[in-house]
Amino acid sequence: MLNILIVDDEVIERKALTKIINGSLKDVTVIGEAPNGRKAIEMANEHRPDIIFMDIKMPGVDGVQAVKEIRKMDPGIRFIMVSAFNTFEYAKEVMQQGVKEYILKPSSKQDILEAVERVSSEILEERKQKEEQQSLRDNLERAVSIAQKEWVSSLLVNSVQDITFDEWGQLLGVEITSGYIMLLSLQPTGHAELSASDKQNWYQWLKEIQKVVVINEEMIIGPLTDSQVPVLFLCKKTAEKTNFKASAQAIIEKLYSLFQKESFPAVLRIGVGLLYNQAHELNQSYHEAVLALKQLLKTPNRKYIIGVKQGASPESVESGVLEVEKKLLEAVRQGDVNQVLYIFDTFVAKHADNKNVKTELVKKSFEELFILISRMLHDLGIDYERTPAIDEAEDSRVIFEKGKAHLLAVVHQVQVWRNNHAKGMLHKAKEYIEQHYANSITLESVAEFVELSPYYLSKLFKDRFGMTFIDYLTEIRIQHAKTAIVDHGKSLKEICYSVGYKDPNYFSRVFKKQTGLSPSEFRKATVSL
The missing domain is CATH 3.30.70.270 (Reverse transcriptase/Diguanylate cyclase domain)
Known part of the structure; x- marks a missing residue:
């Protein structure tokens, strides 16, 4: 709803404008009337209207002076200037203040309404652009925040x-x-x-x-x-x-x-x-x-x-350990106990191959491995904080045994999670997408709803359905769009917005990529069937 202030020293003019606007337009309303420029400045400061109908020639503070003062406190207010004087000087002076609309008294109802609609469209378009820009900024901030919190962690354990x-x-x-x-x-x-x-x-x-x-x-x-x-x-x-x-x-x-x-x-x-x-x-x-x-x-x-x-470099043995470590983490993530045991034996052998490695370095290597495992479990959404306590006096053999026991316990937790939770979480996620596809839905919002890491949810989608989250969301939206296009009572622009897209051109490109036809071509094809 847009608010309008009427400013004119003639009460009949004010009442007439108010009646025409309130009686003809749904999305605008007159919120007040001012008899002079001074009162207009006060009311503009108090009510902050979107549009002001401003008479130019008034006693005391005239319309041009009032516009200057009001624009100082709120440059976003739009003005429609009204005058009985059709002179270039008046028009030039208000145009210098950024005013684009100028109508003459007496004005026809059509002229008044068209002026309001032009200014209203301009305001709404500007608001839409600001919202889209803010949305882009929010998306960017969210993307960076997500990247900082989880993507880099996921990269470290090679889970993305x-x-x-x-x-x-x-x-x-x-x-x-x-x-x-x-x-x-x-x-x-x-x-x-x-x-x-x-x-x-x-x-x-x-x-x-x-x-x-x-x-x-x-x-x-x-x-x-x-x-x-x-x-x-x-x-x-x-x-x-x-x-x-x-x-x-x-x-x-x-x-x-x-x-x-x-x-x-x-x-x-x-x-x-x-x-x-x-x-x-x-x-x-x-x-x-x-x-x-x-x-x-x-x-x-x-x-x-x-x-x-x-x-x-001389660190080649250590490099081999790191490579095995990556494979070990992936096997744990998959819950594959046989692979974990096999790769763990290789991990131990890599340490044993390096005769110069001291017990404290073995201990440090295992501690680093446990940290990576803990990060990975967090990304999977598994609450398992226990880590084996390694005593300074323990030799490498005891450390290896403790490490193996810890890994087997972790793999068990992963298997339980996969069997008992992942399937249900995916079903819940799919239901959420099917109910909210028309909104500004994101991987992060769905992941938050089902209480999973965004990256694990993305991985689950790919593993279980053979498609990414975005592919699945797009498929749902296009299916609904195809159903809606059959209804010729709806415009293609309406359908675009109703299935969650904000840009009709982008919607058209996605639709054609999915179906082989543009929305208009698809609609024509349904008529011929």
Whole structure:
């Protein structure tokens, strides 16, 4: 509903305009009348109308002066100027204030209503654009937030393989062509451990400075674990010709420059994985960043290492362990106990092959594995927080046995979840989609409804139905659209909005892609049947 204020020093004119508008238009209403410019300014300040009918020639504060004052306090108010004087000077003066509508007294009913409809359409279109822009901003913020909270975590355990750089680009509103991982580590300067508040302050600082650090990349910050933070860099198309190492080095130098201005009781160390052109290879970049950081911590004088390829350094045995670790996590995620036992034996053998590995390093390796498993369980929506307690005095054999027992317990939990919950959750998700397909439905909103991780829900859809969440939603919407198109009483634009699309052109493209015909062609085909 749009509100209108009538301003005229002639009471008969005010009453006539009010009667015409209130009696002829449904979506607008006259909320007040003012006899002069001064009163108009007061009422505009109080009621904030959408449109003001403003007489130009009034005693005291005239219409032009009133427009100037009102626009100072609310530039969004639209004006329709009314005057008995058809002179260029009056028209020119109000046009300088951004006023586009100008009608003469006495005005016909048609002229008045057409002027209101033109201004109303302009206001509604502007509101629609603002809502769409806000929706885009909200979607972007939500996408980035989701990415920060879960996508990077999922990449670390290699549980997300279906998303492409094209899909990343759709989420972020830019064209993405490649990506890599940096692993940032906060190391204490003295013997004292870093406090939890130190780590959180550093993490918050990292979030705050991300916008000033990158130019040709999207910087997406992962979760803080202990004193390490993985950061995903997605490179835009404009950065294709930029040298990867030079770009990464520039980012690191900027990070160090900003870090040195703070007073953290620690030093910053950064391991960087290599650049990849396929999104599913980002997990490889992460493991390279892990290797780089481990090498870096053995050489305290270096601040960062870029691009340590697995198997290309003295860390080749460790690299093999990481590769087996990835396979082990995938087997656990699938709930495949035989594969878990087989791969775990390989995992143990990899450690045994390296005679120089001390017990404390084996312990550390297992602790890292348990952290990754915990993250994976969280992404699956499984509440299982227990981890085996490893005593400092225990030898490698005991650690291996405890690790195997823990893995078997985890696999059991995954199997229970898959058997008892996943099927029911998927059914619940499908019902929700079928009931809300006409709304602005998202993977995140459905996942929240069924209390699953968005990424696990996406994976379940692909595993169980052979299609992505978006494909399924599109299929439901197009099925309903095909049914509605048969009803020739509905316009194609109406049908577009009724099945959840906001852009008729986009709806038409999706419909044709799904059916082979445009909506209008499909409608014609139904007539001929």
